[in-house]
Amino acid sequence: MRPSRFVRTENNVYYLEAKEVSTPTIEPEVAHHIFVVDRSGSMWGDIEKLKQSLEQAIAVDSYTNDTETTLISFSTNGDVTLHWEKIPASKVMELEGPYIKELRSIRATFLTGISQGLNLALEKVDLGQTTAITLFTDGYANSPSAYSENQSLDRFVAKAKEAPGLFMNCIGYRDWCDWPRMNAMSNALSGKTVKARSFADVVEAMRDTQQLLADGASPAVKVENPEDGILMVAVNRTTGQVNGSYEDLILRGLGKDDEVDVYAVRKADKTYNIPKGVLVIPTEAACLFGALTLAYTAQQDLRSAKELLFASGNKSLWEAHQAAMTPSSLALMIDDLQ
Numbered sequence: 001m002r003p004s005r006f007v008r009t010e011n012n013v014y015y016l017e018a019k020e021v022s023t024p025t026i027e028p029e030v031a032h033h034i035f036v037v038d039r040s041g042s043m044w045g046d047i048e049k050l051k052q053s054l055e056q057a058i059a060v061d062s063y064t065n066d067t068e069t070t071l072i073s074f075s076t077n078g079d080v081t082l083h084w085e086k087i088p089a090s091k092v093m094e095l096e097g098p099y100i101k102e103l104r105s106i107r108a109t110f111l112t113g114i115s116q117g118l119n120l121a122l123e124k125v126d127l128g129q130t131t132a133i134t135l136f137t138d139g140y141a142n143s144p145s146a147y148s149e150n151q152s153l154d155r156f157v158a159k160a161k162e163a164p165g166l167f168m169n170c171i172g173y174r175d176w177c178d179w180p181r182m183n184a185m186s187n188a189l190s191g192k193t194v195k196a197r198s199f200a201d202v203v204e205a206m207r208d209t210q211q212l213l214a215d216g217a218s219p220a221v222k223v224e225n226p227e228d229g230i231l232m233v234a235v236n237r238t239t240g241q242v243n244g245s246y247e248d249l250i251l252r253g254l255g256k257d258d259e260v261d262v263y264a265v266r267k268a269d270k271t272y273n274i275p276k277g278v279l280v281i282p283t284e285a286a287c288l289f290g291a292l293t294l295a296y297t298a299q300q301d302l303r304s305a306k307e308l309l310f311a312s313g314n315k316s317l318w319e320a321h322q323a324a325m326t327p328s329s330l331a332l333m334i335d336d337l338q
Contacts, residue, residue, distance in 0.1 A: 074117035115152035175328035244295025
């Protein structure tokens with residue numbers, strides 16, 4: 001376990017108390033990967049590249065652990081399609097089979113009703129099976145309305161948290177994506193949000209997920225937030241994944257070789273009495289500044305995130321992202337911090 005640390009910013013002291021994380025033994029299993037694809041009209045310029053990315057991702061799954069796959073696509077509210085369900089990746093990749101033809105037939109159509117695709121995916125989750133949901137989208141959830149979609153997505157996340165073996169990634173295709181919303185969802189479900197600038201970006205983003213599904217993941221691990229704790233932060237030093245929570249921290253999708261540091265964060269003024277023996281975050285552990293900044297960004301607390309970014313002393317990052325407020329600029333900040 002890493003030592004506890006503290007950091008002083010201009011207005012606060014953050015005390016990071018290291019917490020013990022014990023992961024259960026991983027048993028071999030056949031995992032499940034659910035692909036949820038946005039085929040709204042604005043995806044017309046990306047849909048062919050997306051389908052090619054999916055083909056390559058499923059091909060990798062087919063010769064690693066023959067993962068079970070499910071494909072769902074969505075557009076306007078009421079327009080959601082289950083293309084196939086829990087089909088082994090090797091079966092999907094049969095060139096003369098029906099599944100590749102089904103994938104290649106997907107076309108971009110109308111509006112963006114994300115929650116219906118995710119809710120259908122949740123219906124296909126076996127509570128006893130390691131499952132990844134990967135969402136591919138290029139915009140805001142707006143059908144039937146942005147307000148109703150936000151409410152529905154909140155309910156989806158709350159329900160998804162009840163599945164101990166489920167984690168979720170989001171891959172966005174455009175600057176105008178709802179990056180804060182995607183980042184909040186993937187953070188809550190121990191996943192990541194990635195911006196796809198190229199075909200290679202998508203494949204690279206899915207590599208960790210594919211390896212995890214092949215090797216098996218431990219059941220969800222809960223680390224309690226102390227009564228006076230304001231934030232829980234997990235830093236996976238193996239994958240680079242960072243997750244934060246204002247409540248107890250639930251770690252999902254941990255691989256057998258993952259090394260994870262978890263900290264309970266307390267915040268006070270400059271007079272806070274730091275426990276004896278706790279050291280200031282040194283330069284060589286500056287990644288903790290980035291982890292804290294990412295965790296606060298996922299909670300949409302940009303004031304605390306920017307304060308920590310400034311205190312990190314990383315002049316390049318600060319100058320590049322001090323004014324980040326729009327979804328696209330926040331996506332770039334998150335990408336750089338990761």
